[in-house]
Amino acid sequence: MSLALWRRVEHGFDAVFGAPLNPLRHLGALGFLSFWLLAASGIYLYAVLDTSVAGAYRSIVDLSQQQPWLGGLLRSLHRYAADAFVILMALHLLREWLHGHYRGVRRFSWLTGVPPVALVFASAIGGIWLHWDRLAQYSAVATAEWFDALPLLAAPLARNFLSDGAVSDRLFSLFVFVHLGVPLLLLFALWFHIQRLTRAAVWPPRPVGLGLFGTLLLLAIVAPVSSHAPADLATVPQALRLDWLLLFIHPLAEAASPAVAWALVGGAFLTLFALPFLRQPARAPVAVVDPANCNGCRRCFADCPFAAITMVPHPNQKIGKQMAVVDADLCASCGICAGACPSSTPFRSVVELVTGIDMPSAPIGALRQRMQRGLAALQAARPIVVFGCDHGAAVAPLAAPDVAAFSLVCTGQLPPSFVEYALRDGAAGVLVSGCRPGGCEFRLGTRWTEERLLGLREPHLRAEVPRERLEVAWADPGEDLTLQRALERLRERVRCAHDGVGPKPKASHA
Numbered sequence: 286m287s288l289a290l291w292r293r294v295e296h297g298f299d300a301v302f303g304a305p306l307n308p309l310r311h312l313g314a315l316g317f318l319s320f321w322l323l324a325a326s327g328i329y330l331y332a333v334l335d336t337s338v339a340g341a342y343r344s345i346v347d348l349s350q351q352q353p354w355l356g357g358l359l360r361s362l363h364r365y366a367a368d369a370f371v372i373l374m375a376l377h378l379l380r381e382w383l384h385g386h387y388r389g390v391r392r393f394s395w396l397t398g399v400p401p402v403a404l405v406f407a408s409a410i411g412g413i414w415l416h417w418d419r420l421a422q423y424s425a426v427a428t429a430e431w432f433d434a435l436p437l438l439a440a441p442l443a444r445n446f447l448s449d450g451a452v453s454d455r456l457f458s459l460f461v462f463v464h465l466g467v468p469l470l471l472l473f474a475l476w477f478h479i480q481r482l483t484r485a486a487v488w489p490p491r492p493v494g495l496g497l498f499g500t501l502l503l504l505a506i507v508a509p510v511s512s513h514a515p516a517d518l519a520t521v522p523q524a525l526r527l528d529w530l531l532l533f534i535h536p537l538a539e540a541a542s543p544a545v546a547w548a549l550v551g552g553a554f555l556t557l558f559a560l561p562f563l564r565q566p567a568r569a570p571v572a573v574v575d576p577a578n579c580n581g582c583r584r585c586f587a588d589c590p591f592a593a594i595t596m597v598p599h600p601n602q603k604i605g606k607q608m609a610v611v612d613a614d615l616c617a618s619c620g621i622c623a624g625a626c627p628s629s630t631p632f633r634s635v636v637e638l639v640t641g642i643d644m645p646s647a648p649i650g651a652l653r654q655r656m657q658r659g660l661a662a663l664q665a666a667r668p669i670v671v672f673g674c675d676h677g678a679a680v681a682p683l684a685a686p687d688v689a690a691f692s693l694v695c696t697g698q699l700p701p702s703f704v705e706y707a708l709r710d711g712a713a714g715v716l717v718s719g720c721r722p723g724g725c726e727f728r729l730g731t732r733w734t735e736e737r738l739l740g741l742r743e744p745h746l747r748a749e750v751p752r753e754r755l756e757v758a759w760a761d762p763g764e765d766l767t768l769q770r771a772l773e774r775l776r777e778r779v780r781c782a783h784d785g786v787g788p789k790p791k792a793s794h795a
């Protein structure tokens with residue numbers, strides 16, 4: 286699977302759900318929701334579970350038979366939420382891997398994402414054992430035999446399953462402990478996983494969350510989960526309805542060998558852990574604060590997607606009470622902080638545009654100069670300025686006799702005042718573009734830009750700026766046509782406004 290193919294699938298889902306409600310753009314958050322569904326349904330199941338070997342099977346079967354509409358449904362929901370968790374986790378891992386998010390400052394998020402994979406399977410397999418039916422028996426024995434292939438234990442684990450008498454209540458309590466303790470560890474690991482992200486999306490948008498809940502509920506109603514016959518260690522379980530998502534390791538160890546299964550699992554985890562240390566790209570210069578131009582407004586602190594900015598007392602209290610400081614190890618060099626800084630306002634009486642925080646590799650002042658030079662070089666009656674992003678659809682191909690195009694590290698690097706600068710400097714219209722919603726390489730760039738331009742977030746685009754001279758188009762790499770069409774719309778609008786023909790068209794956000 287390549288990133289291009291993943292994007293095609295994602296765009297297909299965008300067409301059905303719309304980009305903001307596309308479940309593929311909320312995989313981590315849906316994973317969290319599955320966890321909470323598991324926890325909520327699991328609390329009820331635990332309350333009715335008889336935690337003895339003799340009583341466990343009966344208590345779960347009774348639950349399904351005597352309370353099909355509450356207990357039975359919750360039992361099925363619990364199982365399907367576990368399946369959903371595994372699918373969502375695998376897709377989330379795949380998406381982050383295809384985007385290369387094991388590199389650079391993402392190393393922490395990547396490495397802390399790996400242990401949860403093992404914890405999810407450990408708690409799911411432990412949950413299957415609690416039914417103590419033939420499937421639980423098969424899984425417990427297969428797990429014991431798998432662990433016995435490791436030269437770790439003096440006595441084989443499998444001897445605990447030689448006869449019904451060998452499975453004591455104490456051993457069963459261990460199963461319960463595994464199934465309750467491991468999810469708590471998982472929750473802690475997931476909390477750790479999102480520590481380096483500002484505003485980590487741990488809740489999906491309500492319609493997306495309800496969609497997942499509704500789907501699992503429907504599955505629980507249409508195909509309720511039922512137990513096999515009770516465990517009987519004197520017989521070998523036959524004709525099992527295997528949950529392949531949770532238990533695939535058993536047939537794998539059986540078909541290959543326990544040693545091969547260990548080699549595959551160990552190899553997969555080693556690869557996941559090693560990836561962030563291989564092929565690290567050269568680091569781009571990180572954001573730099575200019576204390577003389579930082580008044581401590583905290584906007585960069587609020588907008589940084591990677592929690593790389595902290596506020597400290599300002600060395601010059603005449604300028605501000607606080608000052609921003611960048612932690613170079615956490616900075617992703619996205620430039621979103623430079624777009625947030627109010628020092629880029631057009632009303633300052635300084636000759637050179639100096640922001641409180643800036644990217645040494647692409648300073649805001651240099652962008653303004655390039656834009657002025659670019660506009661001056663255009664010989665058209667109604668010139669247009671295009672601002673795009675290095676990670677979205679390329680804006681360079683839009684350059685034309687009437688178009689000057691500029692690509693930023695992230696669209697969030699653009700202070701909204703630049704729309705006004707461009708119009709003041711002679712542009713007839715401005716096109717702002719960036720990755721599709723939920724697709725920003727730096728997580729929050731598209732969202733902050735949209736909110737700033739709509740006047741919902743500081744620094745905002747001033748109300749006096751004529752909106753019909755602004756076009757916004759979100760397009761991922763390869764969607765050149767979307768940008769072309771947005772440019773055509775803007776050209777047409779500024780032509781009508783200039784010639785005074787037709788109804789006054791409105792600005793559009795695509």
Ligand code: HEM
Binds near residue numbers: 314394
């Ligand atoms: C066990 C289930 C997991 C859950 C519930 C989960 C959840 C999340 C959430 C909520 C985010 C924040 C998304 C955002 O706001 O942008 C996130 C980010 C991330 N996750 Fe996971 N995750 C899981 C497993 C993994 C795994 C297995 C990996 C890879 C080994 C991984 C890699 C990442 C990375 C690299 C990010 C940062 C993305 C970015 O910076 O744009 N996660 N995860």
Ligand code: SF4
Binds near residue numbers: 593594622
């Ligand atoms: S460049 Fe991006 S990651 Fe670095 S401090 Fe600015 S907003 Fe944060």
Ligand code: SF4
Binds near residue numbers: 582
């Ligand atoms: S946005 Fe600019 S002025 Fe405000 S705290 Fe950050 S660097 Fe300082």
